[in-house]
Every structure is written in structure tokens, then in C-alpha cells.
Amino acid sequence: MANADMKDSLREKGVRLTRQRQILLDLIDGSGKHLDAEELFRLAQAQDPKLNRVTVYRTLKMLKHSGLVDELDLMHYGGDQHYYETRLKQEHAHIICLRCGKVEEFFGEPLQRLRKQVESHFGFEILITRTEIGGYCSHCQVLRAREMEQAAEIAETVPHTPPPQKPAPARKRG
Amino acid sequence: MANADMKDSLREKGVRLTRQRQILLDLIDGSGKHLDAEELFRLAQAQDPKLNRVTVYRTLKMLKHSGLVDELDLMHYGGDQHYYETRLKQEHAHIICLRCGKVEEFFGEPLQRLRKQVESHFGFEILITRTEIGGYCSHCQVLRAREMEQAAEIAETVPHTPPPQKPAPARKRG
DNA sequence: GTTAGTGCAAACCTTTTGCAGCTCT
DNA sequence: AGAGCTGCAAAAGGTTTGCACTAAC
Numbered sequence: 001m002a003n004a005d006m007k008d009s010l011r012e013k014g015v016r017l018t019r020q021r022q023i024l025l026d027l028i029d030g031s032g033k034h035l036d037a038e039e040l041f042r043l044a045q046a047q048d049p050k051l052n053r054v055t056v057y058r059t060l061k062m063l064k065h066s067g068l069v070d071e072l073d074l075m076h077y078g079g080d081q082h083y084y085e086t087r088l089k090q091e092h093a094h095i096i097c098l099r100c101g102k103v104e105e106f107f108g109e110p111l112q113r114l115r116k117q118v119e120s121h122f123g124f125e126i127l128i129t130r131t132e133i134g135g136y137c138s139h140c141q142v143l144r145a146r147e148m149e150q151a152a153e154i155a156e157t158v159p160h161t162p163p164p165q166k167p168a169p170a171r172k173r174g
Numbered sequence: 175m176a177n178a179d180m181k182d183s184l185r186e187k188g189v190r191l192t193r194q195r196q197i198l199l200d201l202i203d204g205s206g207k208h209l210d211a212e213e214l215f216r217l218a219q220a221q222d223p224k225l226n227r228v229t230v231y232r233t234l235k236m237l238k239h240s241g242l243v244d245e246l247d248l249m250h251y252g253g254d255q256h257y258y259e260t261r262l263k264q265e266h267a268h269i270i271c272l273r274c275g276k277v278e279e280f281f282g283e284p285l286q287r288l289r290k291q292v293e294s295h296f297g298f299e300i301l302i303t304r305t306e307i308g309g310y311c312s313h314c315q316v317l318r319a320r321e322m323e324q325a326a327e328i329a330e331t332v333p334h335t336p337p338p339q340k341p342a343p344a345r346k347r348g
Numbered sequence: 349g350t351t352a353g354t355g356c357a358a359a360c361c362t363t364t365t366g367c368a369g370c371t372c373t
Numbered sequence: 374a375g376a377g378c379t380g381c382a383a384a385a386g387g388t389t390t391g392c393a394c395t396a397a398c
Contacts, residue, residue: 016372052380104296110288117282123312124269131305138297190397226355
């Protein structure tokens, strides 16, 4: 189990490994995707219905400050909440499709290069980095082109019709 | 006046250049720093006391969707709000000192390199990029070292004293 | 004159806090 | 046993929305 590292690290710091934290750690580490607090809460509650949302937030904050998880925004595609991932992987950029929401990860030398240059250039001690890139994935580029064509056709036929809205992202607020 | 570009761009899109928007555009473009909605609102209100906070948010959203401004988080150093800057400058990374809050900008080839690699690697069409780096600036590295020494001394003299808190960042919420 | 944009109030979502009680170590 | 952690309720911060009115084009 990969998050044994996390648990050891926490124990060393004298942080108590409560039942709730074990559940949350397992979920953060185990789920293949980037979870936000609410989703993490829902998943955790499935295992322990009494587990409170506040505990999720407190645990995430603690993990963030311990340097065990990174906080992402994913270009706010899904709303203003934050997403979390363990720091086990090598540094990487997140590539977010603003049409379908798919997230890719990019590991490549420009990132290390950037890091080194910033360190030497400013004498800066880097603790966290976050690189997020928003745009259209190859799949959605095609679909968008089609949408644009259709919009043009409609505009020819029925003048003064507003252009089609982009599909509403999965946010609860709007 | 640099934001003439912005104004032209908006006019072309058929966006109305209201008095409020002119004030906000001038501020976003003119102020040397990264403003958040609240600060922008305060500055704007100084020029027009009736200008409403909601208008600030609506204008920022409009500018963001028009691709005229970029939205930053600056690693949430100052809180969970967003910061804004015009897109006039070349693409750059933001380097945020997590101790003093100073923000540096880094323009360098790794950024273009990253962009190209992501485009070719994923066939991705990039619309926005955001690179933020958090850590300690050269100045604060020294200060932190001193703080750590002092903390160690205190720990020797008065055991079980908690280590000194990092100076509270300028957030209103906490 | 239209229609987009504004102000106001009220809502909304996400996150934090205070405090009493519980539970890891 | 006792500090650290949790749950609950309530609040806060930041942002959005509905609607009637106003002003840019």
C-alpha cells in the first residue's frame, strides 16, 4: 500500500492516525483521480457515515502543510473548489481540457529546467510549484470545429440567433 | 495609454464601454501590482462611490472570458481570492515568497519549451497557462534561518514550548 | 429605442472557527 | 491521563444571481 509512506511520515511527526484520517488517506492515495473536498467527503462518508465534512477540510489542510499533498485548481474548470493529489509522483504539469474537463499530466524536462532557472536566477528556495494549462484536447478541437460550423449555418438561416453556449461545466453553483 | 488595446478589443466584440468599465480597465492596467476583486473595488470606489462590488466581479469575469486578463491565485498566499493581470505581457511564471508575499515574474525559455512540448505531445490547443512557484525568496531564507536558531535556543531553555508561528499572512478570513 | 449593463439585496458555495466531548498513544 | 482530534452548529469570505432601473450604442 503506497500510502504507508504517508502514514509513516505522519507518525514521525507525532500526528495521530485516527480512523478518519486513515480513511481519507486511503481515498486520496487510492482514487485514480483528483478529488476535491466535497467528493472526498462523499467517498469517506460511504465508509463512515459519521465522518464530518469539517474533518475532511482539517485533514486536507494538515496534509498540505505537512507537504504530503498538493493543492490544485485545475483552472477552475469544475468550480472554485480545490483538488488534491499526493506528492508521490514526480513534479508534473496539469493539462485541463476546458471543454470536456479531462486532465492530463505532463512530466518533462522543461519543468526541471524551469525549477533550476528560478532557483539560480532569484536565489529562490522552491517549496511548491503548480503548472496548469487550459485549452482544448485533440478530441474536443474536432468537436468544437463542428460546433462552429453548425453555428455559422444557423446564423445564415436564422439571423440574430445567439451562438450556442458551451456545454455547462459540472459546477453546482451556476 | 496601454489599455487602448483592451478597449478596442472590447468595442470590436460589441461590448459596451461603460464608465464603470473604463475605470476598472484603467485600474487593472495601470496599477503596477496584481489586484484582487476587493482591492480593485476599493480603488474603483474612490473614483466612483456608487460603483458596486458586483460590477467588479462581472467585469472581471467578462475580461477573463474575453481573454484580456489572466486570473492568478498566487499560491493562495493572501487568502482564497483571485488576482488579475492584463495579458499584455509575454507569458511568465509567478514566483511567490510564502514568507513575505513578494511576487516575482519569470520570463524564460523553459516556459515556451513547455508550451511547445505540450502542444506536440498531446495535440493540445493551449488557451491559458498558469505557472506559480511558492517558496522562500533569498531575503527570507536568511530571516528564516535566524528564526529557526532562535526557536532552537528557546527550546533548550524552556522545554515543550511550541515553535514560533510563521507570521500570519495578510488574510482577512483567519 | 433597444438591449446590454448596473445597483441592490439576497443567495450561494466553499471553507473556517469555537467549543464540548471523544479517542489515540 | 491528557493532548490532540472529532463532530456539531454557526459563521465567515469570496462570488454569483434575480430583478427593476439606467445608460451606451
